[in-house]
Amino acid sequence: MLEQLPVAFLFFATAIALPLLPKGTLRGTVLLAIPLIAGWQVWSLPAGNLVNVEFFGFTLELMRVDKLSRVFGLIFCLAAFLTNLYAWHIRDTVQQVAALVYAGAAIGALFAGDLITLFIYWEGTAISSVFLIWARRTTAAYYTGMRYLIIQIGSGVILLAGVALMYRDTGSIAFEQMTLGTPATWLIFLSFGIKCAFPLLHNWLQDAYPAATVTGTVILSAFTTKLAVYALARGFAGTEILIYIGAVMTLFPIFFAEIENDLRRVLAYSLNNQLGFMVVGIGIGSEMALNGTAAHAFAHILYKALLFMSVGAVLFRTGTSKASELGGLYRTMPRTAVFCLVGAASISAFPLFSGFVTKSLIVEQTAANHYPIIWGVLVFASAGVLSHSGIKIPFFTFFAHDSGLRPKEAPAHMQLAMGITAALCIMIGVYPAPLYALLPYPIDYDAYTFGHVITQMQLLGFALLAFCFLMRTGIHPPEIRSINLDTDWTYRRFLPKIIDHIYTTVSTFWSRMSALKSRWIKALITKAYHSHGPDGQISQSWPTGAMVIWIAMLLGIILLVSFVS
Amino acid sequence: MDNNKPDNPDSFPPLGRALLWVDKPGSATKIIYALAAVCVALGLLDFAYQKHAEFAVEYLPNFYGFYGFIMFTALILLAKALRFFIKRPENYYGDKAVDSETYPSDQLDKAQNDA
Numbered sequence: 001m002l003e004q005l006p007v008a009f010l011f012f013a014t015a016i017a018l019p020l021l022p023k024g025t026l027r028g029t030v031l032l033a034i035p036l037i038a039g040w041q042v043w044s045l046p047a048g049n050l051v052n053v054e055f056f057g058f059t060l061e062l063m064r065v066d067k068l069s070r071v072f073g074l075i076f077c078l079a080a081f082l083t084n085l086y087a088w089h090i091r092d093t094v095q096q097v098a099a100l101v102y103a104g105a106a107i108g109a110l111f112a113g114d115l116i117t118l119f120i121y122w123e124g125t126a127i128s129s130v131f132l133i134w135a136r137r138t139t140a141a142y143y144t145g146m147r148y149l150i151i152q153i154g155s156g157v158i159l160l161a162g163v164a165l166m167y168r169d170t171g172s173i174a175f176e177q178m179t180l181g182t183p184a185t186w187l188i189f190l191s192f193g194i195k196c197a198f199p200l201l202h203n204w205l206q207d208a209y210p211a212a213t214v215t216g217t218v219i220l221s222a223f224t225t226k227l228a229v230y231a232l233a234r235g236f237a238g239t240e241i242l243i244y245i246g247a248v249m250t251l252f253p254i255f256f257a258e259i260e261n262d263l264r265r266v267l268a269y270s271l272n273n274q275l276g277f278m279v280v281g282i283g284i285g286s287e288m289a290l291n292g293t294a295a296h297a298f299a300h301i302l303y304k305a306l307l308f309m310s311v312g313a314v315l316f317r318t319g320t321s322k323a324s325e326l327g328g329l330y331r332t333m334p335r336t337a338v339f340c341l342v343g344a345a346s347i348s349a350f351p352l353f354s355g356f357v358t359k360s361l362i363v364e365q366t367a368a369n370h371y372p373i374i375w376g377v378l379v380f381a382s383a384g385v386l387s388h389s390g391i392k393i394p395f396f397t398f399f400a401h402d403s404g405l406r407p408k409e410a411p412a413h414m415q416l417a418m419g420i421t422a423a424l425c426i427m428i429g430v431y432p433a434p435l436y437a438l439l440p441y442p443i444d445y446d447a448y449t450f451g452h453v454i455t456q457m458q459l460l461g462f463a464l465l466a467f468c469f470l471m472r473t474g475i476h477p478p479e480i481r482s483i484n485l486d487t488d489w490t491y492r493r494f495l496p497k498i499i500d501h502i503y504t505t506v507s508t509f510w511s512r513m514s515a516l517k518s519r520w521i522k523a524l525i526t527k528a529y530h531s532h533g534p535d536g537q538i539s540q541s542w543p544t545g546a547m548v549i550w551i552a553m554l555l556g557i558i559l560l561v562s563f564v565s
Numbered sequence: 566m567d568n569n570k571p572d573n574p575d576s577f578p579p580l581g582r583a584l585l586w587v588d589k590p591g592s593a594t595k596i597i598y599a600l601a602a603v604c605v606a607l608g609l610l611d612f613a614y615q616k617h618a619e620f621a622v623e624y625l626p627n628f629y630g631f632y633g634f635i636m637f638t639a640l641i642l643l644a645k646a647l648r649f650f651i652k653r654p655e656n657y658y659g660d661k662a663v664d665s666e667t668y669p670s671d672q673l674d675k676a677q678n679d680a
Contacts, residue, residue: 136663137669139666140663141663143660144663214672255640258641259648262664315668316674317673317675331678334580334584367619370619372620380636383637384637406678409678411674455623455629458627458630459632462629463634465597475642483654484652492661
C-alpha cells in the first residue's frame, strides 16, 4: 500500500492533522514516529517510477526511486527524526507544522522525476522553512525571514523560468542529466546555485540561519542546501565549472568563519565550506566522486546537526551563542561539550570519525583526476575546517577563559538527540561499510590505509600545533562583539542607500518645482488683484455707473440686431 | 546570569569535575607539549612506510604537517587582516538584524546549574 503513497504526503497529512492533537507527549510521539515510518518506507521501496499523476497534460512523476534519491531520502528522514527529538520541548504548533511540511517538501523534491514536481516542492521548502525563522517572533526575525524568503522564492521563480524554456526547447519536463549551454539550463543551474549557496549567492545562509529559533536552525541546516546538492548531482554531474565553484566555496567561508562572533553563524559559514567539497565532487562527476558527494552529504547532515544542536543547547541555557560571551561551560555542561567535540572531530575528519571516511573520497578524486591546485585548496580548506568548526566552536564555548556562566546541563531530550547523532558520527567513522553500501555506485574503498591515517593526522596535528602557537603568542584574533560585512551588505546597505539617494534627489527636485510653480501663480494672482481688485488702479477709474452704461449699450445692440434681422 | 556567586565545584556534574583538570595551572602547557610530541612522532612515522602518492610534493618528508602548520597560520593572519576591513559594530544593521537583539527569553529555559 505504501508504494502508492508518495513519502512527502505522509508528512503533509500529519501536518494537517497535527493541530488537532493535544500538545505534549502524544504530539511529540507522532512527530518522532512519522520520520521513522517514512524512513522505513524509503528503505523498502523498490526502484522505479512508482507514482505518476496527470496534471494539465503533463505526467508528473512523484516517486522516482533510485540509489541516489534513496540515500538522500534516508538521511533526510533520519535528520527529521533527530531534529524532532531535539525539539521535543517545543509547544509551538507553528514550528511543529513548519518542520513537518519542510521535511516533507524536501523529501518530495528528492523523489521528483520531473521538473514541475521539483519546482512545486522547491518552493514548498522555501515557504515552510521561513516559519522556523519567524517563529522567533521578533522584529529582526521578521525582516531576516523576509530577506530569506525573497531569495528562496527567487530561486524557485528562476527554476520555473528555466523549466518553461526547457519545455519550449525540448518538449520534455523530465529531470535528468543536463548540459550547460542553453538559457534554460543556465537558469536551472542558477536556481540550484542559489539554494546551494554558491559564492556571491551564499549570503542568505549566514544571514538567516542564526536568526531562526534554537531548534529551527538545526532543522534548517539539514534540508535546503543538501536538496540543492542532490539536484546538482542529478542534473549537472560532471559539469567542470562546478569544480572551481566548489573550490572557491570551500575556501572563502573559512576566513569569515574565523572572525565571526556568533557561533551559529560560524557554523553557517562552515556549512557553506562543507557544501563546497560536495560541489567539487559533483563537478568531477566520476562514479567515485559522486559516491563521495553522497557519502559526505550523509555524514555532513549528521555532524552539522550535532554542532548546531550543541550550540543551540548552550543558547537555550544561557541566552547567547556569541563566542565573546561564552567560555568555560564544560564545568556544568560537560555532556554537551563532549557531544560538541565529537561533532568537531567528525567535521575536521579525524580518523575514527565520520568526516574522515567521506571527505577523503572527494579529495582523492581531485588528485586521481589531476587537479593539483584544487587538491591543494581542498587540503587547505580541511585545515581551515579544523580551525573554525574543530577548534573555535568547542574551545571558545566550553573551554578557553571562564565566562563565569554556570548553566544547567542541556535537557534530557536534547542530550538524547545529541547522543544518538554523536554515536552515528562515530559508527560511520569506525565502520563505514553500511554507508558505503547505500551509495549510488559500487565502491571499493578503504579509508584506513596507513598512509591516509598518518597524513591526515599530520595535517590536523600540526594545524592544532599552529593554533596553540598562535594562542600563546597572542596572534590569534580575540573574540569580540562585532559583525562582519559580507555580500549581503550590497542589498542591505548599498542598494537601499542608492535607492534612498535617488528618492531624495527626485523628491527634492519635485517639491522645489511645485514650490516654484505655486510661487508663480501666487505672484500672478497678487498682481492681478493689485490691479483689478476692489482697490486696484483699474477699478478705481471705473465708476459703478460705467457698468450700467455698458449693460444699457449691450441691450441696445441686441435690440438693434434683433430688429434688423 | 549571576557571576558573583561563589563557585561551588562540588555542584558540578562528575564529568565536569573530572575535566576541571584542564584549568589547573600548567595543564595547558602539558597538553601543548604532549601535542608537540605526537606531532614529532607523526613526522617521523612518515619514514616508516612506502608512499604511493599522486603528486610529487606529497613525497616530501612530513609534507602534510608543514602544509597544515603554514596554511593554518596563513589563514589566521589573513582572517585577522580581513577583519580590519569588514568589522562593524553589532548594531550596524539596526533592528533589521538579530545581532544586537537579545533572544526572547520566553523561548528559552535559562536554568542555573545549582538551582
